[in-house]
Amino acid sequence: MNKLVKEPSYNLIPERDLGKTPILECRRIGIDFGGLSAVDEFTIAIGRTEICGIIGPNGAGKTTIFNLLTNVYRPTRGSILVNGVDTLGMTTDEVNRRGVARTFQNIRLFKDLTVEENVLIGLHNSMNYSVASSMLRLPKYWKQEKEARERVRELLHIFHMENMTAQQAGSLPYGAQRRLEIVRSLATNPGILLLDEPAAGMNPSETAELMETIRKIRDEFHIAIMLIEHDMKLVMGICEGIAVLNYGRIIAKGTPDEIRNNPVVIEAYLGKEDE
C-alpha cells in the first residue's frame, strides 16, 4: 500500500514537518463527471502541522477536492494517501477513522440533537461498549460515557461553548454553529481537519477571531488544517502554503507572498489586461 516512490516534490511542507510522513498526500488525482474533468492532476502533500489553503474562483473544484479526500467521490485517476496509507476502496467513515475530519460550507450539524450530543457523535468511535453493557448498565458503559462527556466538556471549553451543552444545535446562533461543527470534527480525533469556507457569512471581527481559533487548533491539537476560503485576508493571514485552483487544475502553489504576486493568479481572479 505505502509505495515508496519518489515523486517530484510540488510541496510546501514547512521545515518542522519535513522528514515525517505527510498527513495527507494526493498524487495526480482527477475525477470526471460525465466526460467533463472536474479536477485533474491535483498533487499536493500536507505536513503534519501545516495550515494550508485552497483558493480559486467559484466552480474551480475546491469542494470537489474535499469530497475526494473524504472518499465521498472516488477519484477517476491518481491516489490519495492518508498518513502514508492509500485510501482506495475505503468508505467515508473509514477515512475519518484514519484521521480526516471536515466541516461543511453549508453547516450540516445534527440540528435536532443537543450540542453535547453532536460532539458525542464525533466521539462515537472512541467508545466501544456493547448494547448489552448499556442495557444492563455495566461499569464499562458508565466509565466510557463519563469519559466521553468529560472530553465533550473539555472540547467545548476550548471554544467557549461550555454553557451551551444542553441547547439544541439548530437553535444556536450562526457563529456558534460554525464553531460547533469544528468541535464535532475535532472530537473524531483527526490528523487533518478540512474546513470548507469557515469564514463564510462572518463579519471582519468574527473572521479575525476565527483566524486565532484556527491557529489555536493547530497549536493545541498538533494537527494539520486545510481550508477552502474566499476571504483573502484570512487565507493570506494564516496559511503557510496556498494552492490556487482554476478549472479543476492547480495553477499556482506557494507561500502567501508568492501567490499574491503571481501574474497567473491575478489573471485567474481579475481577468487578463488589455483584452
Added chain:
Amino acid sequence: MSVFTTIIKQLINGLQSGSIYALVALGYSMVYGIIMLLNFAHGDVIMVGAYIAWMMMARFAANPIIALIAAVIGCTVLGVLIEKAAYKPLRQSPRISLLITAIGVSYFLENVAQLVFGANAHVIPTFIDDTPIQLGQIAIPTTALITVIVAGISMVALNVLVKKTRMGKAMRAVSEDAGAAQLMGININNTISFTFAVGSALAGIGSVLYCCAYPKATPTMGSMLGLKAFVAAVLGGIGSIPGAMAGGFAIGIAEALVSSAGLSEWKDGVVFAILIVVLLVKPTGLMGRPMTEKV
C-alpha cells in the same frame, strides 16, 4: 355505573392492543427514519415471531419466558437478514424499488410460512393464568396487565437506548443526515442493521404479546396487524419514536371505543379513516418533523 365500567373495560382493552400496535409501529417508524423505507415486511416478521412462540410452547413445551426470548432472537435475526439480503443491495436505487421489494418480501414470508406450517391456524396453548384482577367493580385481565407492563418496559429500554447510548445517538445522527454522520466516522451499514435489529426485536416482543390476546398463528396474521401499526406510525408522525408510541395507543383506544359503542364491525374502517384524515389534514402526523427537502 354499568356504562362506566364498560368504558373502563374497553379502555383497558384499548391499552392492551394499543401497546402492541405501539411496539410494532416503532419498528416502522425507526426504519423509515433511517432509510426512508416503509418496511411492509415488518408485519410478517411478527407472524414469524408468533410461529416461533407457537413452536416453542406447543412443540417443545417451553416456558413462556423462553418462548419470548426465542421469538425476540428469531425476529431480530430475521429483520437483519431481510435488510442485508433485500434492502442493502438497493441502497442507491429509487425509493419506489425499495418499497416494492418490501412488499415482495412480505409475500415471500407469508407464502413460506404457508408452505412450512400450512394455511390452518395453529393454536397456541394459553400460557398465562387468566383470572382477572378485581379492582372494585372493574376486572382487569391478567394478559392486559402483563402486555401493558412488558410493552412499557420495552419502550423505556428503547428510550434509554436511543437517548443515552452511542448506538442510539448514531441512529439519530444517521436519520438526520447520513452523509454528515458518515464523515464523522459513523459506519452507516452497521447503524442501519442495528436499527432493523432493534425494530425487529420489538416486533418479536409484540408477537408474543399479541399471542397472549389472540392465541393463534396464521400465515397472514401479520398483514392486518402490520397495516394498523403502520397507521399508528403515520398518525404519530412517521420517523418519530415518541410519535409511534402515542400513535399506537391512540389507535388501540380508538378501536376499543368504537367497539364499546357497539360498532365492533366498524373497527378496521375507523382505523383506516384515521389514516385518511391524518394524510389529508396533517400528513406529518402528531410529532413528525416538517418535511423539508434537502438541497
